[in-house]
Amino acid sequence: MPQLRDSRSRVSRSEAHPVDYSLRRIIGIETEYGISVTGAERDPDPGTVAMLMFRPVVAATRSTNTYVRNGSRLYIDVGSHPEYATAEARTPIDALRMDAAGELTMHRMAADAQTVLRREYGPHATVHVYKNNVDSAGHSFGCHENYLVRRDIPLDMLGREFVPFLVTRQLYAGAGTWDADGNFQLSQRADFLDDAISSATTRSRPMINTRDEALADSDDYRRLHVILGDSNRSQIATWMKVTTAHLVLCVIEYAVHHGMATGFEGMELADAGAAMRAVSRDRTGMAPLALAGGGTKCALEIQNTYLRVVDRFVREHGDDLALHMADAPECLELWAKALDAVHFDNLTELSTWVDWAAKLRFVDSLRIRHPDVSMAKIRQFDLDYHDVANGRLYDSLVSHGQLHKMLVDSDVEKATVTPPSDTRAALRGAFVAKALDTPNCTWSADWTHVAASVDDHAEAELLDPFRSAPTPEFQIVMAVLDAAR
Amino acid sequence: MPQEQESRKHAITEGTAAQEQKSEQKATEASTGYSDLATGLDSVLDDIESVLEDNAEEYVNHFVQKGGE
Numbered sequence: 001m002p003q004l005r006d007s008r009s010r011v012s013r014s015e016a017h018p019v020d021y022s023l024r025r026i027i028g029i030e031t032e033y034g035i036s037v038t039g040a041e042r043d044p045d046p047g048t049v050a051m052l053m054f055r056p057v058v059a060a061t062r063s064t065n066t067y068v069r070n071g072s073r074l075y076i077d078v079g080s081h082p083e084y085a086t087a088e089a090r091t092p093i094d095a096l097r098m099d100a101a102g103e104l105t106m107h108r109m110a111a112d113a114q115t116v117l118r119r120e121y122g123p124h125a126t127v128h129v130y131k132n133n134v135d136s137a138g139h140s141f142g143c144h145e146n147y148l149v150r151r152d153i154p155l156d157m158l159g160r161e162f163v164p165f166l167v168t169r170q171l172y173a174g175a176g177t178w179d180a181d182g183n184f185q186l187s188q189r190a191d192f193l194d195d196a197i198s199s200a201t202t203r204s205r206p207m208i209n210t211r212d213e214a215l216a217d218s219d220d221y222r223r224l225h226v227i228l229g230d231s232n233r234s235q236i237a238t239w240m241k242v243t244t245a246h247l248v249l250c251v252i253e254y255a256v257h258h259g260m261a262t263g264f265e266g267m268e269l270a271d272a273g274a275a276m277r278a279v280s281r282d283r284t285g286m287a288p289l290a291l292a293g294g295g296t297k298c299a300l301e302i303q304n305t306y307l308r309v310v311d312r313f314v315r316e317h318g319d320d321l322a323l324h325m326a327d328a329p330e331c332l333e334l335w336a337k338a339l340d341a342v343h344f345d346n347l348t349e350l351s352t353w354v355d356w357a358a359k360l361r362f363v364d365s366l367r368i369r370h371p372d373v374s375m376a377k378i379r380q381f382d383l384d385y386h387d388v389a390n391g392r393l394y395d396s397l398v399s400h401g402q403l404h405k406m407l408v409d410s411d412v413e414k415a416t417v418t419p420p421s422d423t424r425a426a427l428r429g430a431f432v433a434k435a436l437d438t439p440n441c442t443w444s445a446d447w448t449h450v451a452a453s454v455d456d457h458a459e460a461e462l463l464d465p466f467r468s469a470p471t472p473e474f475q476i477v478m479a480v481l482d483a484a485r
Numbered sequence: 486m487p488q489e490q491e492s493r494k495h496a497i498t499e500g501t502a503a504q505e506q507k508s509e510q511k512a513t514e515a516s517t518g519y520s521d522l523a524t525g526l527d528s529v530l531d532d533i534e535s536v537l538e539d540n541a542e543e544y545v546n547h548f549v550q551k552g553g554e
Contacts, residue, residue: 036548038539046550079550128548135550365526376541383548384536396532402525 071425176356
């Protein structure tokens with residue numbers, strides 16, 4: 001039986017407290033979007049649609065792989081996926097803003113592409129751009145989270161103490177889906193992941209990818225690449241999955257740096273892949289999961305342990321955390337409520353922000369009004385919920401107050417052109433904005449470099465993701481652009 | 486961002502109430518049927534009626550995506 005919490009932590013600030021840099025983090029979310037067209041007189045292939053979406057990008061940059069004004073990366077990935085990787089954020093709320101800006105960007109690109117498409121494929125051709133993780137044929141694609149951690153955090157420890165958290169967070173972070181037979185799962189990704197932690201990339205789908213590409217000083221950092229998560233439409237779910245993961249990593253890192261135990265010992269799963277699939281099929285959170293050390297715990301017990309430890313950590317280290325994330329207490333509040341709601345099977349409560357619950361509650365209601373609704377229709381609504389181009393269900397749930405948002409629309413609009421102010425993204429964003437507005441300029445950017453050629457050529461390395469102040473090299477690059485304007 | 490702050494405040498105030506109601510919740514949930522489930526969802530169902538007219542099989546089967554990751 002999961003323990004219920006009755007105390008709520010609050011961050012308090014004391015005076016003259018030294019800053020603990022081991023708790024600061026860079027966070028990013030990469031989202032692959034799926035494409036489909038319905039209502040066309042003949043079927044265009046998805047590659048055609050992706051290229052139509054990227055026409056304005058190609059016109060401006062001569063490439064389908066670029067960075068945009070808010071510092072994020074926008075590109076066409078293998079298999080004609082449009083993909084968007086958020087600019088570096090220090091806080092979960094900034095990561096959410098960047099992610100929401102990505103959705104809006106995709107929405108606009110799809111609307112423009114649809115206008116062009118209709119000239120050739122008929123007036124009813126409709127573009128769908130899905131922020132989900134599985135297609136009708138059972139192909140899976142990902143939503144990858146990136147967390148910068150200090151280099152001294154042992155990977156095997158993350159397998160033991162971080163993976164159990166990731167496997168069981170589906171209870172509130174899962175996007176939910178129905179297969180063709182009508183079986184409902186909390187996670188769209190559970191059936192596509194095997195090893196808990198691995199350096200392999202494509203053949204197997206490990207939950208944490210350790211391909212070592214820190215995109216920062218690799219003597220100090222490694223970039224943890226988490227690939228087991230679902231793509232969320234709910235802004236609160238996106239914020240919650242990133243915030244809880246960040247806080248769990250804070251506990252682990254603090255313990256390693258201070259030679260302490262984390263409190264997550266004993267959570268290690270005997271078979272993370274099997275546990276992932278079991279949790280995904282059990283909305284009660286009570287299915288027993290085999291532990292590596294023997295015995296079993298259910299997902300609710302495991303999540304409640306993480307919550308209890310993080311809650312204590314936030315109370316004890318609020319001073320340090322407040323510097324990096326002032327909204328930790330709100331996350332703990334919602335985390336506890338979500339676990340309680342799972343325990344009490346309170347679908348109505350969960351459905352205000354948990355994607356799988358919002359969809360399931362909607363389908364339950366649909367079945368009451370239309371008892372003969374087909375499985376295909378339910379799967380259509382499942383997809384429609386994730387369609388950022390022409391989907392109706394998500395917007396309807398929001399506009400009728402059934403699903404809560406966290407950001408106001410004008411804030412998301414602003415985030416499409418405004419990078420986070422306190423990371424390297426501020427520099428990249430300023431560079432991209434200036435380069436796009438400089439005629440006859442050739443430029444390139446990636447996560448750690450910017451380069452520009454007009455009359456002169458200059459380039460700068462941006463190795464420190466926490467640095468938003470211009471380096472002398474960066475100023476020279478900007479001066480090259482200024483000289484040509 | 487007023488909406489952002491508002492939703493957080495909302496979460497906090499509701500938290501206390503939810504704690505108090507917890508013991509009664511199980512019983513209430515068990516006895517709720519259509520009325521609780523569909524509260525607020527009627528308008529959503531009205532909104533999406535036109536989607537019900539589409540050919541669902543065709544819509545779903547059109548989405549086949551390869552590659553990625």
